[in-house]
Each structure stands twice: as structure tokens, then as C-alpha cells.
Amino acid sequence: MVTIKEVAQIAGVSIATVSRVMSNSDYPVSPQTREAILQVAEDIGYSPNRAARSLRTERSSLIGVILDNFSSQWAPIIIRGIQDILHNSGYFTLVVNIPWEKYSQADVVQDMLGHSVDGFIFVETWHPVRERRDMLNNRPYVIVHRLFHESDPYSIIPDERQNSALVVQHLLALGHRKIAYIAGDERYFSSAQRLNTYLDTMRAAGIEVGDGWIVQGEWQVPSGYQSAKRILAAVQKPSAIVAANDGLAYGALLAVQDEGLRVPEDVAIVGYDDHEISRFANPTITTVTLPLFLMGQVAAENLLCQLQTSEREYAEQLIPGELIVRQSCGAPEGRAVYARDYARDKMDASS
């Protein structure tokens, strides 16, 4: 590999000058010299040895990205958002998945610090990092899509309240009054937020929630199926069901159809998360899409900001999602014919 020394020799200058040019230092270098050095560097294909630079500056242009669950439907998109920003700023990411607590987060952080990462991004993490900040060796961090209950000023999370309000208000706007709710896994703090928003929105609309309209589910399809069956057995049958995510919504859809009822004519259904299942269900399911790519971008930008300016006030950042109106809610936009809806699909090409 070609080094700074060779560039200096060929350009007829000292290595200090070359260094100043190559590292974009604000130390003054005459335009001609700079130009000449850049030309030589280009010609002989010089690129700085990061290890040497990192050794000297204690910065690495590496950002540690720690995931609790790479297999989730969200993680890859968030990561792409993160990388989109970081690569453009000359950073690489060290992405590590920490499944089943196989490695402890502390060990991974330690390893990454060994590589002198300049900062950390935690994605969908269950582990509060604030109190462990010392283990980060004073490196800045950001959390995207936080899964633990406590608040953290360096978090980028979906605006659950606004998003949940969106779906409930949509049903209200369509004239529904008897709206049931299938909640998500209690262990996730987003479950409570979504449920509470439903309750708040109903209260704000002056509607009383009927007996048996709220069922505690988990996140998966079977749970949605069973929950919907219970709801349909309520004294007063609802005309719409809000599910805390698309898996539950799809399960509910099957249950409703199993009972011989039509969706959306007899029972409207809305989900949350814009899972692929909602695009392919029959009927297609109205849902809320989370701006995951954007969240990743914002996280990366926040981190870059912290890296540049030392101190600033930070606060939890809420990113709003978007209502995707499809067929299951009975709104006119949702009544697209199958073929038309599919034509819009961006299903990934096969190998």
C-alpha cells in the first residue's frame, strides 16, 4: 500500500504538508502545493491508512450499531437509513446483532471501543443504556426504536400516540362508534401507548367503550384470531376492530370471516406497522406505516451532531407515521380492485 511518505517524496514536500492536505486540516497550505499533492495522491492511488490515523487521533470513522434483533421487520430498514447518512459523511458502521443474550451488550461495547468507535447507535434495544453510560467511555450514543419503558433523551422513536390516534380517528370519521381494540404484548411499552391513545381518543369523542371490547393479545396472528373471536362474542357487537399491529389485524380478519361476516361491510378492521401481510391480505388491510428509514437517518444525524458539537440539550424525538388506507376499513380509497393494488406493489425481485 502506498503511504504518505511516497506522496511527499514525489510531490517534493514534507509528509506534514501532505498530511495537512489529505486530512483537510485548516492549517494553511498554498493552493499550488495543495493541488500538486492531490494530483500525486490521485495518480499513485494513495489513501490514508486509517489505523495509523486512528492511532494518532483516537478517532476511527467507525460507528458501532448494536441491534437486539436483526431479524425484525424494522431493523434492516432502520440500518439502511443510518448508513445512508453515515456513509455520506465518511463513516463506516460496525453492525452487531445481540441475539438471545448470547453476547452481553457490555462485551460488544467493549470490543467496539477496542476498535475506537466514535459513537454508538442502539437499534430496537431492550437494554437501557443511560445508566450504563460510563461503559460507553464517554462516546455519544443514540437509540432508535427504543423498546424499554423508561424515557431516554437520546431516543428516536415513532410517535405512537399520534399514529394510534390516526387510525381511531379514521374509523370515527367513517362513522364508526362501536370500536373494539386488540392490544399488543404488554411487555412492550408501545402496547400501553397505543392502547391508551385508543382510550383517550374514544373518550375525547364522547364514546363509551363497551364491555368486552378490549382484549389483551400478543403480537402474532393466532392471538389476533382468538382475540377477535372473543370480541365478536361480546354482548354488544362492535362495527370495527382496531388491532395493535398487522399480525393481530390479520388474525382478526380471519376470525371475522370465519364467523361468516364481511370485512369491511360488517366489521371494519385496521392494523398498525404496515407489515407485508397487510398488502397481501384479502381484503387488504388499512394500517399505519412507520418512517423507519427516516428514523435511521435522524438517528445518524443526531449522532453526527453530537460528534461535532460537544454539548447540547437533547430530548426524546418523536417521528410521525402515515395512515395507509386500504380495503379493510371501508373507506373509498381502500376500494381499489385487487389488480390495481398489486400493480403498485414493490415486491423485491428474485435472484
Add this chain to the structure above:
Amino acid sequence: MVTIKEVAQIAGVSIATVSRVMSNSDYPVSPQTREAILQVAEDIGYSPNRAARSLRTERSSLIGVILDNFSSQWAPIIIRGIQDILHNSGYFTLVVNIPWEKYSQADVVQDMLGHSVDGFIFVETWHPVRERRDMLNNRPYVIVHRLFHESDPYSIIPDERQNSALVVQHLLALGHRKIAYIAGDERYFSSAQRLNTYLDTMRAAGIEVGDGWIVQGEWQVPSGYQSAKRILAAVQKPSAIVAANDGLAYGALLAVQDEGLRVPEDVAIVGYDDHEISRFANPTITTVTLPLFLMGQVAAENLLCQLQTSEREYAEQLIPGELIVRQSCGAPEGRAVYARDYARDKMDASS
């Protein structure tokens, strides 16, 4: 950060000795000394400075992973397989997505070499790397899920022929003789392989392919829909349709049902790739699953092997997939009731 010097001082030995212990050198160090050093290192939380080590050894414990399309349904799983192996061997990965040729592959490779990566893994790449091997600076590389036509000895790819034979033979075993085929996007070399395997298998079974039974599609749902319509208009109607991927299969499913025919009673359908859509379609679609995680693991192991032993004979490595029998083919195993099938689902939990 604590350095080797401090460890040496506290342990009362030279830095050379500490280095030999910490880097697992095979240079002899007495057991007592080794033990003492490890104890001190543990106590004061020493971990080697990778930049310094890397500067000296010209190795970084970093592997560059270059993707053409992170958004594909396969990439994240392959990456997890890669990381599963590499992390256990003390490597981190520099994962970079190269979308829309925004960055050229050569530039990314160059940047990664700046970070002294020890090797490269190309995932789902369209770019032949063999002839550009010099740009890799003699670093070893492996390709997973290669998308270009030419063969490359350092490739880990699905055994398309065996997989495709699997589905066709399955239909033959079920008694089908009139089997039509919807091909995938011609630009992918796997398309030709899958189609040819279908032709070979039919020929081997002594069955003539009817007029209009083969339609050139692309990969998406609408294309499957249109292709199936064409097939159903053939003089001699087939009793089964093989689609080159699940998107096409799903489109075909809709088309068949649109014509008032039943799947699988009137027309059996099988797909390929085990896309999520096939688990949620009605009926669920029989397909072939690719061992993506395994492919990632094998790729990583191959690379590690190259890193250890300098030279060896390599050859393209084919990894077989598995037939997933569901409802759309009419086989008994596929006749599971909805609820039972969903219960098996591992749909990811929501946040």
C-alpha cells in the same frame, strides 16, 4: 483508555511479554507470568488498541461486506449468517449497501482497504469481481448469492437445479402431467437455470410441454397474474403451474381464482423462494426455501479458511434448499387448516 504499558508496569514485566500474552502469540511465556498478566489485564480492564495492532500487523479483524441490495428479502438473513460466524471468530463486519450505483463498488472497496479489511464478502452482487481481483489488493473474497452469469470459484449459491427439480418432481409425483411454467426476469441467471431445469425434468419424465405453457414473466405479482391468464388461455389447459418465484405464484393464484377455478383442485400452483406472501396467501403456497442463513455461514467459513491457509483449490459451492409443502399443490401435508398453519408462524413481534 488503559494501555499495554500500564499492564506491564503493574504486572512487573515488559510490554513485549504482555503483548505476547494478549495476542495469543505462540511465543513461549511461562504459565505463572501469563496468568499474572491476564489477571492484571482483567483487573484494570485492558483491551488492546486495535488501531495500533492493525498498524503494526496490517490486519484489522474487519471484513468488508458489500451488498448490491440491502432491501432484498434475502440480504438481511445472509448477513446474519455471515456475522454469526465472523463474530465468534473475533471479526467485525463493515457492511455497505451500494444502491443505484450511487457509489461505485471500486470506491467502496478502496475505502474499505483504507480500513485494512482482511477480506471481502459480496452479497447478491451484480458485479463480477474476479477480473477486478487486483483492486482487492490480494485480499481474499467470497461471493454469496451471485447474480451475474459467469461462474466464479469463490461463490456460494443456492442449488437452483436441484431446488427447481424438487418442485417439478413433486407435481409429477402428485400425478400432474400438464405442467405449465412462468419464468422469471431473464436478466437474472437463475431464471434460465430454473427454466432449464423444468424443461429437463419434463423431458426426463417423457412429457411433452404443451403449446403456450411457458410464459416469460418478470418477478412481480402483476406479471404472475398476466402470465397465468395467458397460460389459462392455452389450447390444452394445464393442471398445474410452476412459477419461478413466489410473487409470480401469488399472481398466478389470483388469476386462476379470477377465472373461477379452484386451487389446488382445478389448478395446482407452486412457487419458489419461501417469500412471506406464500405463508399468508389463501390457499397457502407450496414453495422452496433457500438456506440463506446457512449460505451466509458457509461464506464466512470459506473466507476464514482462506485467511488462515494461503492457497487452496476453490470451486463454486451449491447449497440445496428445501421443499415446503403447503396447500396450493394439493398434497396431503398442505391441507392443514388455516389456524394450524398460522400457529406455526414466527411472525416477528411488534415494537
Add this chain to the structure above:
DNA sequence: CAAATTATAGTAAACGTTTTCTATATTTCT
């Protein structure tokens, strides 16, 4: 016009490792 200032460049010391070479005990061999 001399002095002070500025612009630009070079020198050399770090950064924290690994590793070659050298040194000293300790063991083994004849």
C-alpha cells in the same frame, strides 16, 4: 527601510502495538 507580522513549510515526537534481536537463566546432553 528595518521591524514586525504573516504565510507556508519542515522536523520530530508521539500514538500503542508487534516482533526481531539479544540476553539471561535453566535444563539437557555427553
Add this chain to the structure above:
DNA sequence: AGAAATATAGAAAACGTTTACTATAATTTG
């Protein structure tokens, strides 16, 4: 027992940068 071999440890040079310090030429100032 003396020589040779071995086991173990330390000294010091290198790896390729950045940067504080020093040096010189060019410019500005009074």
C-alpha cells in the same frame, strides 16, 4: 561437570499518521 540447547524475558525498532514546535520566505507596517 562443562557444553550445548532450551525456555523465558527484555530492549528497541518499526508501522503511517498527526501535530506542536521551529524555521524561513514573503508581506505588511511604522
